[in-house]
Amino acid sequence: MHAPLAEQSPVGHNASNPAITSIEIHAPAPLRHPPPELIDALRARFGSQFSTAAALCEQHGRDESALDAPPPAAVLFALSSADVVDAVRLIKPYRVPLIPFGAGSSLEGHLLAVQGGISLDLSGMRQIVAIDTQDMTATVQSGVTRKQLNAELQSSGMFFPIDPGADATLGGMCATRASGTNAVRYGTMRENVLALEVVTAQGELIRTGTRAKKSAAGYDLTRLLIGSEGTLGVITEVTVKLHPLPEAVMAAICSFDQLADAVNATIAIIQYGVPIARCELLDANTVRIVNAQAHLGLREGPMLLMEFHGSPLGVKEQIETVQAITAEHAGHAFEWAETPEARSRLWAARHNAYISGVQSRPGCRAITTDTCVPISRLADALLDSVKDVQEAGLPYFLVGHVGDGNFHIAYLIDPDDAKERALAERLSAQLVHRALRLDGTCSGEHGVGLHKMDFLIEEAGAATVDVMRTIKRALDPDNILNPGKIFTL
Amino acid sequence: MHAPLAEQSPVGHNASNPAITSIEIHAPAPLRHPPPELIDALRARFGSQFSTAAALCEQHGRDESALDAPPPAAVLFALSSADVVDAVRLIKPYRVPLIPFGAGSSLEGHLLAVQGGISLDLSGMRQIVAIDTQDMTATVQSGVTRKQLNAELQSSGMFFPIDPGADATLGGMCATRASGTNAVRYGTMRENVLALEVVTAQGELIRTGTRAKKSAAGYDLTRLLIGSEGTLGVITEVTVKLHPLPEAVMAAICSFDQLADAVNATIAIIQYGVPIARCELLDANTVRIVNAQAHLGLREGPMLLMEFHGSPLGVKEQIETVQAITAEHAGHAFEWAETPEARSRLWAARHNAYISGVQSRPGCRAITTDTCVPISRLADALLDSVKDVQEAGLPYFLVGHVGDGNFHIAYLIDPDDAKERALAERLSAQLVHRALRLDGTCSGEHGVGLHKMDFLIEEAGAATVDVMRTIKRALDPDNILNPGKIFTL
Numbered sequence: 001m002h003a004p005l006a007e008q009s010p011v012g013h014n015a016s017n018p019a020i021t022s023i024e025i026h027a028p029a030p031l032r033h034p035p036p037e038l039i040d041a042l043r044a045r046f047g048s049q050f051s052t053a054a055a056l057c058e059q060h061g062r063d064e065s066a067l068d069a070p071p072p073a074a075v076l077f078a079l080s081s082a083d084v085v086d087a088v089r090l091i092k093p094y095r096v097p098l099i100p101f102g103a104g105s106s107l108e109g110h111l112l113a114v115q116g117g118i119s120l121d122l123s124g125m126r127q128i129v130a131i132d133t134q135d136m137t138a139t140v141q142s143g144v145t146r147k148q149l150n151a152e153l154q155s156s157g158m159f160f161p162i163d164p165g166a167d168a169t170l171g172g173m174c175a176t177r178a179s180g181t182n183a184v185r186y187g188t189m190r191e192n193v194l195a196l197e198v199v200t201a202q203g204e205l206i207r208t209g210t211r212a213k214k215s216a217a218g219y220d221l222t223r224l225l226i227g228s229e230g231t232l233g234v235i236t237e238v239t240v241k242l243h244p245l246p247e248a249v250m251a252a253i254c255s256f257d258q259l260a261d262a263v264n265a266t267i268a269i270i271q272y273g274v275p276i277a278r279c280e281l282l283d284a285n286t287v288r289i290v291n292a293q294a295h296l297g298l299r300e301g302p303m304l305l306m307e308f309h310g311s312p313l314g315v316k317e318q319i320e321t322v323q324a325i326t327a328e329h330a331g332h333a334f335e336w337a338e339t340p341e342a343r344s345r346l347w348a349a350r351h352n353a354y355i356s357g358v359q360s361r362p363g364c365r366a367i368t369t370d371t372c373v374p375i376s377r378l379a380d381a382l383l384d385s386v387k388d389v390q391e392a393g394l395p396y397f398l399v400g401h402v403g404d405g406n407f408h409i410a411y412l413i414d415p416d417d418a419k420e421r422a423l424a425e426r427l428s429a430q431l432v433h434r435a436l437r438l439d440g441t442c443s444g445e446h447g448v449g450l451h452k453m454d455f456l457i458e459e460a461g462a463a464t465v466d467v468m469r470t471i472k473r474a475l476d477p478d479n480i481l482n483p484g485k486i487f488t489l
Numbered sequence: 490m491h492a493p494l495a496e497q498s499p500v501g502h503n504a505s506n507p508a509i510t511s512i513e514i515h516a517p518a519p520l521r522h523p524p525p526e527l528i529d530a531l532r533a534r535f536g537s538q539f540s541t542a543a544a545l546c547e548q549h550g551r552d553e554s555a556l557d558a559p560p561p562a563a564v565l566f567a568l569s570s571a572d573v574v575d576a577v578r579l580i581k582p583y584r585v586p587l588i589p590f591g592a593g594s595s596l597e598g599h600l601l602a603v604q605g606g607i608s609l610d611l612s613g614m615r616q617i618v619a620i621d622t623q624d625m626t627a628t629v630q631s632g633v634t635r636k637q638l639n640a641e642l643q644s645s646g647m648f649f650p651i652d653p654g655a656d657a658t659l660g661g662m663c664a665t666r667a668s669g670t671n672a673v674r675y676g677t678m679r680e681n682v683l684a685l686e687v688v689t690a691q692g693e694l695i696r697t698g699t700r701a702k703k704s705a706a707g708y709d710l711t712r713l714l715i716g717s718e719g720t721l722g723v724i725t726e727v728t729v730k731l732h733p734l735p736e737a738v739m740a741a742i743c744s745f746d747q748l749a750d751a752v753n754a755t756i757a758i759i760q761y762g763v764p765i766a767r768c769e770l771l772d773a774n775t776v777r778i779v780n781a782q783a784h785l786g787l788r789e790g791p792m793l794l795m796e797f798h799g800s801p802l803g804v805k806e807q808i809e810t811v812q813a814i815t816a817e818h819a820g821h822a823f824e825w826a827e828t829p830e831a832r833s834r835l836w837a838a839r840h841n842a843y844i845s846g847v848q849s850r851p852g853c854r855a856i857t858t859d860t861c862v863p864i865s866r867l868a869d870a871l872l873d874s875v876k877d878v879q880e881a882g883l884p885y886f887l888v889g890h891v892g893d894g895n896f897h898i899a900y901l902i903d904p905d906d907a908k909e910r911a912l913a914e915r916l917s918a919q920l921v922h923r924a925l926r927l928d929g930t931c932s933g934e935h936g937v938g939l940h941k942m943d944f945l946i947e948e949a950g951a952a953t954v955d956v957m958r959t960i961k962r963a964l965d966p967d968n969i970l971n972p973g974k975i976f977t978l
Contacts, residue, residue, distance in 0.1 A: 134865035177705040206953040212861040215930035216666040219957045223712030372701040376623035441704035464695040468708045474963030
């Protein structure tokens with residue numbers, strides 16, 4: 001499924017970097033692979049933590065996007081912050097790219113070695129450094145995944161809510177400013193990270209932030225690094241806020257006949273101020289796909305999946321309000337799930353959507369959109385975009401964190417069919433233009449990576465992106481940290 | 490009260506900048522006042538919006554801190570973003586400092602012209618650009634104050650919760666990453682700003698962020714600018730989140746015999762997860778001062794002032810929980826305030842504390858601390874610090890947003906008494922060191938300004954502050970935007 005496209009259709013925009021065919025390369029840059037003396041130095045320092053084995057390199061040169069590039073020249077498995085410091089210091093004189101790698105679940109090409117270099121795998125940095133039950137904070141190494149952290153918290157009465165779907169590492173989630181299903185209630189990584197430990201492009205180990213809940217002490221480097229996609233520093237440790245496990249949790253499905261009704265019900269729920277914990281949308285086509293792949297037997301219409309957290313009384317209040325709102329929008333009766341097992345079954349529909357979607361068309365790749373708009377504009381952004389893809393006749397699925405105004409249409413393309421790819425890109429661009437006209441953003445949670453660079457310029461303006469470039473050049477003058485992502489230099 | 494100290498004791502650390510006596514100047518920089526041809530050019534462009542009148546310059550050369558410096562050479566009253574763009578472009582070739590000025594309520598010397606230059610008064614930019622009731626957002630020019638915005642929102646069912654005490658401008662509140670009494674429930678400016686319009690040091694007008702609730706599109710320049718204290722750009726427009734006016738609001742005072750009980754009750758309230766909207770502490774000494782100045786007749790013991798927001802049922806639940814917790818910590822019965830008038834009277838105690846404190850010692854100046862610690866460390870940070878100032882015998886007052894772990898001791902010094910100033914600075918340093926040992930920050934909400942530069946280095950580390958410096962140098966290579974604040978270059 002991930003065989004480099006290049007081998008199939010070596011068109012190439014640039015002789016120095018011929019393999020990338022699936023995206024337009026802006027200002028192509030030459031590959032900067034490590035010279036033999038650097039390979040030797042890394043072997044000497046890191047022993048078996050360093051490898052140039054082709055299978056490993058290939059595995060580290062791709063992600064969940066529909067993009068391909070030649071693999072990195074080597075993989076370095078960091079086990080400590082000191083490893084990262086030494087890696088940066090050894091590599092820096094050679095100006096070789098270093099691409100931080102967590103769980104490999106990026107959807108935007110963040111992990112691709114588009115300028116060559118070395119993949120820095122942080123997934124072995126899995127230490128829980130400290131959990132403070134009194135202040136509800138946890139400090140973990142950046143390779144710790146969200147599921148690992150929540151398993152560790154199981155008997156503590158607390159949890160870490162950010163759930164982007166994939167079992168991503170916390171470092172990776174910082175790098176892409178991840179959010180996911182619970183963000184409508186608990187916020188994103190932007191709101192839930194207190195402090196970071198980071199290795200700069202100079203090989204300095206620095207700390208940003210403290211465990212205090214708020215601070216006005218100097219530039220907010222924590223927030224600058226969150227969402228910097230590995231281009232400004234390598235995150236080695238993360239201190240996050242934890243949240244008390246809610247006393248009561250109820251999950252429910254509400255099915256609709258019309259997509260517009262499901263969307264308008266969502267808008268009303270949010271505008272009413274219901275502190276809903278999850279509010280996810282699947283359209284009828286996606287429910288059909290999930291049913292076919294995962295045999296869930298769900299009613300095949302547009303569907304809201306919801307979860308309510310709070311005190312028993314508070315949850316009851318929320319549910320009554322939401323039932324009244326969905327009834328006003330021609331929603332069918334709720335299907336309930338109260339026990340953890342029943343909730344898991346219900347959420348399987350949502351969590352299986354991506355896999356089911358991709359599996360529904362064997363051999364396909366998914367080109368995923370990630371727009372987010374102010375809640376009042378959700379219907380305008382979503383309904384026409386679904387109509388567009390349906391009229392175009394391209395297979396797709398639609399899932400959405402609609403409570404946040406964020407949704408994903410994934411266009412399921414035959415990677416060998418240039419016309420299909422072009423059609424998907426055209427639909428994607430139409431959708432983004434629509435979202436930007438509605439005061440929205442091209443990326444709610446996946447990041448810019450390789451695929452949304454033009455959209456970023458369109459959204460923020462060239463002068464704003466120039467400010468980003470200026471910061472990148474100042475902090476990483478040799479352009480060694482994940483070069484070629486977010487913007488070209 | 491604000492007569493420049495320099496006139497009284499012109500000691501001076503540096504011949505080029507002789508007037509600053511109240512703080513140690515790190516790497517003193519020469520004054521960069523505008524040459525006559527620049528004055529002429531500014532007069533030609535701005536007419537009566539530009540002035541070199543001594544009284545205006547003096548008024549714009551000070552703030553609410555205990556620091557003094559020579560006044561700026563001129564004041565420019567901007568009325569539009571275009572004015573700010575032109576001001577920067579005219580000034581840039583001359584490398585003359587430009588110091589953004591909002592309401593003048595900084596407590597850390599942010600507005601002082603320590604390197605000379607021109608005060609850029611934005612308080613005339615008072616236009617409400619847009620209020621969106623459906624998405625609960627407002628876009629305003631940066632000179633709009635929080636009270637003006639809330640007056641505008643009066644019949645909308647929404648409000649803007651951030652309340653730093655002073656009627657600050659939203660631009661100023663962005664610049665210092667302000668928070669205040671409601672932050673324990675609603676967050677700080679960091680959490681409540683969606684987007685900015687900013688004039689860069691190059692004189693480019695840029696926009697950061699959109700009205701979407703979340704975004705992963707590129708570097709988080711919005712958060713980088715929030716808390717940058719006017720050193721990275723001049724904020725000209727701010728888009729903020731609004732919040733629904735709570736259905737029910739109740740305010741209450743709880744008095745204690747022991748300060749430790751009031752503090753430990755606060756810790757318990759927060760650790761229990763009560764979504765309290767305000768949780769403020771005054772110690773017995775401060776209640777005495779407020780009573781004497783404002784004749785409020787409050788019981789003269791340590792006191793928590795609280796406010797509860799929510800549905801009638803939710804507020805009732807919160808109050809029952811908090812009453813049980815305060816009773817466990819030997820709190821006296823609540824004194825209630827339900828009507829807006831009764832609440833105003835009760836909150837007068839808190840809002841009068843600063844004025845009453847300063848007035849309690851005629852002719853004094855206040856040296857204010859601003860530490861914030863994780864909630865479990867609040868007692869450790871606060872109780873010993875109060876003991877220290879009481880043992881030292883220096884007049885002081887104590888107020889605190891203790892629900893956030895943030896409190897202020899204001900040392901009330903005779904500005905002519907060098908020994909008192911030194912004693913206050915020693916006590917302040919002791920308190921900061923204690924807070925840093927407890928995983929806290931030297932500034933919860935006032936910013937670094939002139940007074941907390943050393944503390945910032947101690948807190949974040951020299952390498953982290955170097956990253957901030959690198960960003961400043963890259964974005965403002967001529968060092969024209971509020972130079973000499975946060976760190977020295």
